[in-house]
Amino acid sequence: MLGEIPQLLVNGLVAGTILAVPAIGFTAIYAVLRFPNFTIASHATIGAFAGYVANTAGGWPAAAAVLAAFVVTGAIGVVNDEVVLKPLRPSGALTTAIAAIALTIVLENVVRFVFGNDLRGYDLPIRRDWQLGGGMRIGPQQVENLVIAVVALAALFLFLAFTRTGKAMREVADNPTLAGIKGIDADRVARLVNFIAMGLAGVGGMLLGLDTSIDPLTGFRVILSVFAAAVVGGLGSIPGAVVGALTVGVGEELSLLVLAPAYRTAVGFLAILIVLTLRPRGILGERAY
Amino acid sequence: MDNYLVAMATFAGIYALLALGLNLVWGMAGMINLGLVGFFAFGAYVSALLTKKAGWPMAAGLVAAIVLTAAAGAVVALVTARLRGDYLAIITLGFSEVIRLVASNEIWLTNGTDGISGIPGPARGQVTPATFNLIYLVIVAVVVLAALFLMERVRGAPYGRVLRAIRDDDQVAAVAGKAVVAFKVEAFAVSAGLLGLAGGLFAHYTSFIAPDGFTSLISIYVVLALTAGGTGNNRGAVLGAALVVFFMESTRFVTGGLPGLKPVQVAAVRELLIGLSLIVVLRVRPAGLLPERIPRPVTP
Numbered sequence: 137m138l139g140e141i142p143q144l145l146v147n148g149l150v151a152g153t154i155l156a157v158p159a160i161g162f163t164a165i166y167a168v169l170r171f172p173n174f175t176i177a178s179h180a181t182i183g184a185f186a187g188y189v190a191n192t193a194g195g196w197p198a199a200a201a202v203l204a205a206f207v208v209t210g211a212i213g214v215v216n217d218e219v220v221l222k223p224l225r226p227s228g229a230l231t232t233a234i235a236a237i238a239l240t241i242v243l244e245n246v247v248r249f250v251f252g253n254d255l256r257g258y259d260l261p262i263r264r265d266w267q268l269g270g271g272m273r274i275g276p277q278q279v280e281n282l283v284i285a286v287v288a289l290a291a292l293f294l295f296l297a298f299t300r301t302g303k304a305m306r307e308v309a310d311n312p313t314l315a316g317i318k319g320i321d322a323d324r325v326a327r328l329v330n331f332i333a334m335g336l337a338g339v340g341g342m343l344l345g346l347d348t349s350i351d352p353l354t355g356f357r358v359i360l361s362v363f364a365a366a367v368v369g370g371l372g373s374i375p376g377a378v379v380g381a382l383t384v385g386v387g388e389e390l391s392l393l394v395l396a397p398a399y400r401t402a403v404g405f406l407a408i409l410i411v412l413t414l415r416p417r418g419i420l421g422e423r424a425y
Numbered sequence: 426m427d428n429y430l431v432a433m434a435t436f437a438g439i440y441a442l443l444a445l446g447l448n449l450v451w452g453m454a455g456m457i458n459l460g461l462v463g464f465f466a467f468g469a470y471v472s473a474l475l476t477k478k479a480g481w482p483m484a485a486g487l488v489a490a491i492v493l494t495a496a497a498g499a500v501v502a503l504v505t506a507r508l509r510g511d512y513l514a515i516i517t518l519g520f521s522e523v524i525r526l527v528a529s530n531e532i533w534l535t536n537g538t539d540g541i542s543g544i545p546g547p548a549r550g551q552v553t554p555a556t557f558n559l560i561y562l563v564i565v566a567v568v569v570l571a572a573l574f575l576m577e578r579v580r581g582a583p584y585g586r587v588l589r590a591i592r593d594d595d596q597v598a599a600v601a602g603k604a605v606v607a608f609k610v611e612a613f614a615v616s617a618g619l620l621g622l623a624g625g626l627f628a629h630y631t632s633f634i635a636p637d638g639f640t641s642l643i644s645i646y647v648v649l650a651l652t653a654g655g656t657g658n659n660r661g662a663v664l665g666a667a668l669v670v671f672f673m674e675s676t677r678f679v680t681g682g683l684p685g686l687k688p689v690q691v692a693a694v695r696e697l698l699i700g701l702s703l704i705v706v707l708r709v710r711p712a713g714l715l716p717e718r719i720p721r722p723v724t725p
Contacts, residue, residue, distance in 0.1 A: 172511045174459075174518070220704055227711060230457045233514045234648055235707050237459055241645055241700035248693040356641075360522050363515045371511070398530040405519040412504050412512060 143272050144389040150278050152365075152385020153285045158340030158358070159365035159377040160292065161333035167309040167372040168329045171229035174236040175216060176337045176362060178243035180355030183209040183338020184345040185247055192259045198277075198346055201258075202284050205342040206335040213334020214327050216243070222326070240356070248352040255349040281343045288339055289378065292332070296374070305329060309372070357401070361388065364404030368411050370421015379419050383407070431558045435630060437670040438565035439623050443643075444650040444662035445572050446619030451648075452657035452717070453585055454612045455592030456502070457514045461620060461647050463521030466639035468494045468621025469628040470528060470535060473544045476629070483547060483629055490625035491618040498617020499610050506606045521641060528636040540635025544628050561630050568626065569663065572619060576659045581720045588612055589657075589719070642696055646673070649703040653710075657717030664715060673699070 158180055165173045187205035190196045196204065220239050224232045265273040296302040307315040308325045316322060340362075341355050361384055369380025384404055391403045411418055443461060450456045458464075471493050472486035481489070501520055505513040528535045535541065547564065549557055579585045590598040591605055599605045628634050646669055654665020676698050680691045706713070 166511070172514055224707055227707070230455075230510050230514060231707060231711070233457065233459070233511070234652075235704055237518075237641070237648075238645055238700040238703040238707075241642060242697050242704070245693040245697040245700070249690050249697070252687070252689050360519050363519060367512070367515065396530060399526060402523050402526050405523045408516060408519060409504055412508065412516070416508050416512070 139271070140393070141390070142270065144392060145386060146268070146272060146274060148386030148389035149382060150274070150282050150385075151389065152382035153282055153289075154340065154343045155358070155361055155365050155385050156378045156381035157285050157288055157343065158337045159362050159369070159381045160289070160374055161336040161340070162362050163366040163369070163372055163377040164309075164329055164333045164336075164374060166366070167374070168305065169225070169326060171225070171232045172236070172371075173221070173333075174233065174359070175213075175221075175240045175243065176334070177355040177359045178240040178247070179209050179213055179334045179337040180341030180344070180358065181244060181247055181350075181352060182212055182341070182355075183335075184341035184350040184354050185251060186338060187342035188256060188258060188345070188350060195259075198258065198260060198280060199284060202339055202342055205338040206288075209338025209341075210331040210335030213330045213337070216334075217330045218327070244352050244356065251352065253351060255351050257349045258346055260346070277346060281346055284339070285343060288336065292336070292374075301328065360401045360404045361385075364407045367408050368418055370418030372422060373418070373420045376418055376420035383419075428555055428558055431555075431562050433670055433674060435558070435562045435565050437667045438562070438569045439627050439630070440647060440650055440666035440670055441569045441663040442572055442619055442623035442626070443647040444654065444666045445569075445576050445659060446616045446623065447647055447651050448657065448659055448662045449576060449579065449588075449616040449619070450613050452651065452662070453580065453592065454588040454609060455510070456609060456613060457510055458517045458613075458616070459514050459644055459648075460517035460519070460521030460524075460641075462639050462641055462643040463517070463524040464494050464498060464617045464620035465624040465627070465643065466521070466524050466528060466634075466636075467497055468624025469634050469639075470541075470624075471621065472625030473541050473628040473634055474534065476545050477541060477543065483545060486629075487622060487625040490621040494621025494624070495614040495618035498620075499614040501617075502610045502613035506609045518641075521639075521644065525636050525639060528639070535636075538636055540633060540638075541628075542633045544632045544634065546629045546632055549632065565626060565630075568622070572622075573659055573663060580659060585720070642699065645699055645703060649699065649706065651713075652703065653706050653713055655713030655715035655717060656711075658713065658715045661713050661715035661717075665713065668714075672702070 158176055162173065162176045183205040186208035187201040190201040190204035191198060216239060221232055221235060224235050260277060263276040265275045267273050296306060304320045305325050305328065307318070307320060308322055312322060344358055345354055364384045365381035366377050367380070368383050369376030369378065384407055387407060388400045388403045391400060443465060447458060447461060450458055468490035472490040475481040475489050476483055476486040501516060505516055529538050546557065547560060552560070587598065587603050587608055590601070590603065591608055595605050650665035650669040651662050653668055654663070655661025676695045680694045683691065
């Protein structure tokens with residue numbers, strides 16, 4: 137049984153890297169707009185289906201279809217925020233969170249209306265797993281997903297660290313009042329963060345779907361792990377979301393040693409309980425009260 | 426048709442209990458619970474298992490549902506009581522998912538996704554189904570009236586005033602010497618107890634429960650009921666529950682008549698309408714039909 141650990145670690149790191157993509161979306165919106173945007177779930181589903189259409193109807197390879205998932209989901213995310221959530225933000229973070237849950241149900245059912253409840257698979261070439269030695273193996277699709285996730289994360293970090301707009305976003309997250317005084321347009325930053333965050337959610341949804349299959353609940357099923365990644369890493373911290381996602385990803389895989397596979401997602405909830413009890417700010421976050 | 430109306434009134438009563446429970450935490454104390462359905466399901470399973478497998482009488486099962494769900498609520502609240510409300514939103518949503526996971530997978534206990542059938546109900550089998558429905562409606566109506574009375578007492582009492590103070594500014598409440606964390610945990614536990622009671626009543630009424638019946642859509646129904654009725658207003662919670670059941674049932678008739686739609690599309694349209702109406706109510710009339718009225722301050 138212990139011999140399985142290296143394989144589980146490999147799987148966990150791959151799963152964690154993919155989980156980091158939507159987790160960053162969730163935490164980035166929290167950092168700038170200060171409310172938990174649960175629509176990340178339905179946007180992940182929308183991304184999975186946008187990529188599916190590009191892949192099967194458009195004949196695009198997976199890597200290109202991911203780009204379509206990003207752009208389509210990002211654009212839909214901006215519209216949703218402008219029309220539904222932004223007008224409610226003055227009523228408070230929790231009211232907005234309630235509206236976000238309602239919006240998630242609406243969007244999920246739009247997808248269900250169009251595509252139905254059937255499981256759908258992407259059109260992917262069939263390839264043999266690669267042997268890594270010592271009985272460990274990894275699927276080429278897993279590697280491709282990993283590369284896509286890493287490229288997305290690297291692009292985001294470069295954007296936030298070096299571009300003017302990226303710096304403006306961090307400034308608003310850090311201190312909105314000061315950012316306003318400096319003449320940074322908060323509305324513009326809000327639209328941008330929504331585009332990027334929801335785009336990432338869409339990419340995350342598609343990467344998850346590439347491994348298995350997709351249906352209207354694809355996003356909702358992963359939501360517990362996304363929350364766990366964001367909370368463990370520290371809500372509102374982008375590097376934290378990556379650390380949290382890797383922790384949760386590896387934790388979920390290692391739990392297979394002691395728990396039935398069905399309880400994998402419950403590990404995330406357990407992680408949230410432990411972190412909030414012992415260190416509510418998470419690994420890299422700010423204060424949580 | 427009479428039977429149908431009686432059944433809908435019973436469901437409205439169960440939703441009214443859920444809305445009253447939500448009003449205590451969200452309306453009065455300003456703590457969110459987005460995993461209502463988890464507590465509802467928890468109470469349903471507790472009472473169903475104790476009466477069916479352990480042979481307890483229904484009343485004892487319901488009391489156990491109240492006590493154990495309240496305990497679960499206390500734990501959830503205790504973990505997040507000192508933190509920002511966002512964390513409670515996340516953890517309650519997670520709680521309901523975990524309850525569904527456990528109910529689906531602990532097959533030895535809950536029979537998994539097949540659910541539990543043949544849950545006993547008062548005098549079921551000894552009277553005609555129509556009479557059973559009437560008896561049950563009376564029971565639910567009595568429970569709702571009792572809960573409404575108690576919640577109104579809480580609202581008017583100094584206890585309710587402290588909860589509103591915590592909702593509006595918990596630092597001020599703490600400075601005034603109120604044990605904020607204790608109040609929050611207590612309120613959340615009592616509210617969870619009400620949700621558990623509603624779950625138990627639901628299980629004994631329908632005689633069948635399964636994990637698939639407890640989706641997050643039910644949480645949305647209840648939030649919609651309270652928001653439409655009037656957040657902070659107990660009578661509004663009951664009115665809202667009745668309206669939501671009426672609305673849900675009318676969408677059944679309206680969408681059923683839409684030509685050319687597959688069943689899955691009809692179901693999607695109904696769920697979509699529920700979500701949409703909550704968003705519209707939040708935008709257009711956030712105070713609800715019966716807005717909260719703060720009880721007159723007592724002059725010393």
